[in-house]
Amino acid sequence: MSASSGPYHFSASRLRAGAFSLLAIALAGCAADVSVSGDTGRESRSDGRSQSYYLEMRDGVRVALSVYFPGGETPARPAPTILKQTRYGRADEIAGMERFQADGYVIVSVDTRGSTSSFGKRRVDIGPEEVEDMDEIIAHIAAAPWSNGEVIAMGTSYLADTADIAASRPAPALKGAVIREVDFDAFDHLFFPGGAPNDWFLENWGAATREMDEGRSPDPEDGLDCAARVEDCVRLWPILDPVDGDEGFVELRRALAGRDRWAPDDYAGVVFADDRGKNGYTFFSSSPASHLGGIIGEAKPAQIWGSWMDAGSAAAALARYRSAPEVPMEIWITANDHSNSVFADPFFAEEKSPRPGVDRQIEIMSSFMRGSRSGSTVERSINYYVLGADEYRSSKVWPPSDTSGATFYLGEGGSLLTQSGREGADEKAVDFTHNTGRETRWSTQFGTPPAYLDRRAESEKLMTYDTAAFEDAIEIVGTPVVDLMVSTLTDDPAFFVYLEDVAPDGTVTYITEGVLRAIHRRPAAQSDLAYDKGPAAHSFLRKDATPVKPGEVMNVEFALNPVAVRIAQGHRLRLAIGGADACCFRRLSNGASEKFTIMRGGDRPSALHISMRPAAASTRDLGR
Incomplete structure (x- = not known):
């Protein structure tokens, strides 16, 4: 290019x-x-x-x-x-x-x-x-x-x-x-x-x-x-x-x-x-x-x-x-x-x-x-x-000491549940046209400020899982971690994962994202790393490469970019999963068609881990 x-x-x-x-x-x-x-x-x-x-x-x-x-x-x-x-x-x-x-x-x-x-x-x-x-x-x-x-x-x-x-x-x-x-x-x-x-x-x-x-x-x-x-x-x-x-x-x-x-x-x-x-x-x-x-x-x-x-x-x-x-x-x-x-x-x-x-x-x-x-x-x-x-x-610490860990499990019907549900699987072909846009966290390093707008159309290209609407406002403060049990069609997929807010009127607002090329999925001990990478770390070193076997279920766990966000009363939290971001990233999966099959519930649950706390009163509560 x-x-x-x-x-x-x-x-x-x-x-x-x-x-x-x-x-x-x-x-x-x-x-x-x-x-x-x-x-x-x-x-x-x-x-x-x-x-x-x-x-x-x-x-x-x-x-x-x-x-x-x-x-x-x-x-x-x-x-x-x-x-x-x-x-x-x-x-x-x-x-x-x-x-x-x-x-x-x-x-x-x-x-x-x-x-x-x-x-x-x-x-x-x-x-x-x-x-x-x-x-x-x-x-x-x-x-x-x-x-x-x-x-x-x-x-x-x-x-x-x-x-x-x-x-x-x-x-x-x-x-x-x-x-x-x-x-x-x-x-x-x-x-x-x-x-x-x-x-x-x-x-x-x-x-x-x-x-x-x-x-x-x-x-x-x-x-x-x-x-x-x-x-x-x-x-x-x-x-x-x-x-x-x-x-x-x-x-x-x-x-x-x-x-x-x-x-x-x-x-x-x-x-x-x-x-x-x-x-x-x-x-x-x-x-x-x-x-x-x-x-x-x-x-x-x-x-x-x-x-x-x-x-x-x-x-x-x-x-x-x-x-x-x-x-x-x-x-x-x-x-x-x-x-x-x-x-x-x-x-x-x-x-x-x-x-x-x-x-x-x-x-x-x-x-x-x-x-x-x-x-x-x-x-x-x-x-x-x-x-x-x-x-x-x-x-003085991250995540802040007033937060507590919470796990949401991927469930049937595109749900995020507080307890693991029945065993099942969801599959979807990767849409390689998925795009976070021209004004993103990546474009700003080259001079175009981020301007994330309503993502509901792009969300349709992804596998999405939503919580129930929150009865009270919360704050997610920390480094979210996604833990997937998943199989793929190819031997070189990447997972692009987004955390989003879904308002009662259907508006989808970007919160943060994370990505992992699956060959890098081997967990790394902090003692083996050059610096403290935080939770669910990976070395990205050649010696730690782990081949992907098409059709075989593998565990892919990685951190999203850290964030602090208020989720207003009545809003839902969404986990959205795809295999590409056409804005900036090289198309992987060997340039071929790709399909993800995500396991959920039973003995092979997939989950989202976050740190959260009750939200303080805010004069800017959206209340939508």
Whole structure:
């Protein structure tokens, strides 16, 4: 799939909206302007950078770095620094940072090695050389005459991953990290959730970033190419940004000429988490989770943001929290999009203002950074939004201690029962046209915010099981687990499972989802895993592959993405099961017809396990 194919038309602005920092999107009106002066190819900016230069690394590779002083003037006294390490173009990272500059922070933005305006090869994103660069960059900042020696790493998306990994490094000047919408395990939380290939994201994001790294516009309609035509370079700002003294783009084009960049096809043959791409790297090796030992050892305070509606970012935040129990950590899980600028609670589909609002988000980050720099204790906490309630709650554990486990068994007539019923079976051919849409938890990582609408039509393509209507409102808060006894027609099926709310008028509202490619179904002991994955975990390693025998009943148990949701009085909870999501995922089942036969009741019950509690009173109870 090319960058412009599939259900979404690609644009450069979409990539920036999805992958650049929160504040560049939320306060886009602050973005810099660019104009061409005469025919010299020079550019004039209003981005307010104070200085920009190449910093040479230990191996001679030079990375582009820009410094933004508060008010554009060298601080009168040594100042703290916010470090943002990006692969999308450092010039865009100052947008919306005025509030932090007003607090006295110097902003330093870096193009990581091999990306956009920096020198070096890029055979992988966040490779070992890029990680080692972090130590030198932080030390360089701390030694600057304007620096007070205190650095906070900050970022969203890819920048969150670099901030998270920076927190694992032996860098004394780094005092903490603000990590927003992180992919703690890039294999399971984004590229291969449940082992199912998210081809749409890998191919589109991989192709777009390759264009950027090689000096071309990620929008194929632009046709801009800095390496081929110097006059195109200025029009590629802010993706490409020459350092001071390189107004003619000589050094920048030299950096582009030496590029050796990975391609999405490098990972085409990956099936297991330990499979290396043709570039020699695994997805896990580029993940913060692969640096867990350093995260625990350094114990740097961290503020982690995720969203119930953003890929696996909520699961990622909770996994880091569980896996590093002694590390000071503050979790914020919203219902916002990937940029935290658009509200995406499916129960309030018409409302778009983020929760918390942008000003409140900045206050939360600022308070954390002040505490981290002063050495104040950062209390471990999980602050989470409740879908359908429009409220935040807080806990120190997940699931919260005031919840209790509940099991619902799949029953005849598409029912979900509190007790296992008579033995039976349901079968249905997989409808490979099933689609969660163009505005989903997966699309938001590429710039299109989630907007889940009434799913009743798509539910008809799935096997569905409903509870009775709840007599009183409840809250489901935790990590749902589905436990299926099932047989299939083919030897390589995947199960796409959805939790949904069914209103009295028949409206079906998306809550969360989970997926598992059946060959990965072998349960994994937590002691055998690289980090704490939570309940019903799987290793996704080649050694644990378990063949599927067509027609033979197998046990498939896996976790859905965690969630907190209010189910209103009179509503029902629905479990919906399918074998495809045409929005993003590769069609499995060997491309052949597929049929699921799900056993229920008797000695082979299938079930849904959730954590729940009575709902608190809410002013936003839908009451439908």
